[in-house]
Amino acid sequence: MATLSEKVLTEAEQDSSSVVEEPNTSTGTGPTEPVRQASPSTPVLSVRDVRISDQAAGDEIVHGVSFTLTPGRAVGIVGESGSGKTLTCRATLGILPAHFEVTAGSIEIDGQDISGFSSAQWTALRGATISAVFQDPASYLNPSIRVGAQIAEVLRVKKGLKRREAREEAIDLLRAVHLRDPELVYSQYTYELSGGMLQRVLIAAAIAADPRILIADEATTALDVTVQAEILDLLADLRERTGLALVLVSHDLAVVAQLCDEVLVMRQGEVVEQGPTHEVLHKPRHEYTRLLIAEHEQYGLDKFLAAETADAVEEDA
Numbered sequence: 162m163a164t165l166s167e168k169v170l171t172e173a174e175q176d177s178s179s180v181v182e183e184p185n186t187s188t189g190t191g192p193t194e195p196v197r198q199a200s201p202s203t204p205v206l207s208v209r210d211v212r213i214s215d216q217a218a219g220d221e222i223v224h225g226v227s228f229t230l231t232p233g234r235a236v237g238i239v240g241e242s243g244s245g246k247t248l249t250c251r252a253t254l255g256i257l258p259a260h261f262e263v264t265a266g267s268i269e270i271d272g273q274d275i276s277g278f279s280s281a282q283w284t285a286l287r288g289a290t291i292s293a294v295f296q297d298p299a300s301y302l303n304p305s306i307r308v309g310a311q312i313a314e315v316l317r318v319k320k321g322l323k324r325r326e327a328r329e330e331a332i333d334l335l336r337a338v339h340l341r342d343p344e345l346v347y348s349q350y351t352y353e354l355s356g357g358m359l360q361r362v363l364i365a366a367a368i369a370a371d372p373r374i375l376i377a378d379e380a381t382t383a384l385d386v387t388v389q390a391e392i393l394d395l396l397a398d399l400r401e402r403t404g405l406a407l408v409l410v411s412h413d414l415a416v417v418a419q420l421c422d423e424v425l426v427m428r429q430g431e432v433v434e435q436g437p438t439h440e441v442l443h444k445p446r447h448e449y450t451r452l453l454i455a456e457h458e459q460y461g462l463d464k465f466l467a468a469e470t471a472d473a474v475e476e477d478a
């Protein structure tokens with residue numbers, strides 16, 4: 162079975178709200194300097210009018226997605242199943258499934274166009290600059306190796322730490338993701354941990370090499386509401402403390418309302434609406450966005466919209 166670092170890190174082969182009629186290609190040129198040395202307003206990720214096709218079927222599946230992400234910001238991608246959210250993320254990570262290709266547009270990570278990247282460049286970038294957490298954490302962890310050792314391995318591979326340093330830092334990471342008794346968790350196997358704990362372990366592994374960008378694709382979908390809220394708080398905390406930039410994919414508008422500055426609404430491979438989250442959710446302009454909001458209100462979205470309104474009133478006062 163592949164190790165965690167192979168699977169998660171290495172295998173990985175505004176303005177105003179607008180109803181999107183034309184792709185937004187006005188995102189400017191990305192930086193050439195590493196983002197750690199750049200200003201917080203320099204994009205760490207620029208996706209410009211990206212189109213993705215299934216070459217085997219001869220179909221275009223994603224018809225132009227554009228967004229930019231600066232350090233500490235979060236962009237959400239919402240939309241129905243099959244709308245192209247995950248393919249967009251996978252294109253950004255350079256791990257499109259077989260037969261799928263980016264056929265137009267560009268993606269820049271830390272100012273570097275990823276289109277011509279060699280596998281060695283990807284290996285250097287993944288984990289250290291861009292990382293990801295997906296649904297179903299158990300499938301990314303090896304059941305026969307203690308979870309702590311799997312995080313320590315990421316630290317040895319990506320940061321060149323010695324065995325003992327890697328162990329200490331792995332325990333610190335388990336503490337940072339708010340796992341109680343991190344020493345104990347370090348020595349446990351996946352079957353001994355709950356889904357929420359496993360998702361935290363995976364987040365610890367994903368942030369182990371201090372990435373600038375974290376893609377969380379339905380990362381909290383399988384978790385119960387309380388654990389989901391704790392993981393979202395953890396991501397918000399990482400944003401604030403470390404300037405981590407987030408791409409959050411969710412079918413759940415309430416999740417996006419809590420965490421994201423900007424939202425893209427996708428349907429059938431198209432971005433039908435895009436803009437600041439509060440604007441899109443309060444004043445949806447596209448019929449499909451209105452439908453999504455109406456569907457979600459019964460699941461408690463109204464609570465977050467009300468909280469947002471209260472925040473806005475406070476800010477205005």
Ligand SMILES: Nc1ncnc2c1ncn2[C@@H]1O[C@H](COP(=O)(O)OP(=O)(O)OP(=O)(O)O)[C@@H](O)[C@H]1O
Binds near residue numbers: 222241258
């Ligand atoms: N590995 C694959 N092989 C074949 N088709 C795929 C593959 N991955 C995605 N697709 C197709 O591409 C389209 C977009 O898929 P994608 O996974 O990006 O959707 P999504 O918006 O993330 O959906 P979900 O919310 O269900 O994850 C889907 O219609 C799907 O049929």
